[in-house]
Amino acid sequence: MLQILHNPRCGKSRNCLAFLENNKATFEIRNYIQNPLSEEELKTVIQKLAIKPIALVRQKEAIWIDQFKDKTMSDNEVIRALTLHPILMERPIVIKDNKAIIGRDLEKLEKFL
Known part of the structure; x- marks a missing residue:
């Protein structure tokens, strides 16, 4: 079964959800x-996405700019920031078995499914 990590306030996330429902x-x-x-769940998602943790960060979010922008951070520190401030995470994320995709591009999402 698919899982979608969803933020209902995000237009791209709502579009992804509608796409899944329509299909x-x-x-x-x-x-x-x-x-x-949790940190462990996030590590698993990052592994399934096959990206570095920093690639999952919405770096234009005010929290990131105010608290983390000019800091040198390890992967674990980035993961910790994402767990403390989930709004920083790119979305939506669609997980299927051992793979995942950031579902912003519906064409890529269609191929992923």
Whole structure:
């Protein structure tokens, strides 16, 4: 089954959710703002995305700019920042088995499915 890490306040995330619904996909929704990922869960997602943790950060968010922008951070420190401030995470993320994709581009999402 698919899982979508969803932020209902995000237009791209809502579009992804609508795309999945319109394609009759079976999926589970996790509002990661209300139900944040643990550090271990986030590490697993990053591994499935096959990216570095910094690539998952929305670097134009005010929290990032105010608290982290000019700091040199290890991967673990970036993951910790994402767990403390889930709004910093790129979205939506669609997870399928051992792979995941940031579902902003619906064409890429369609190929992923």
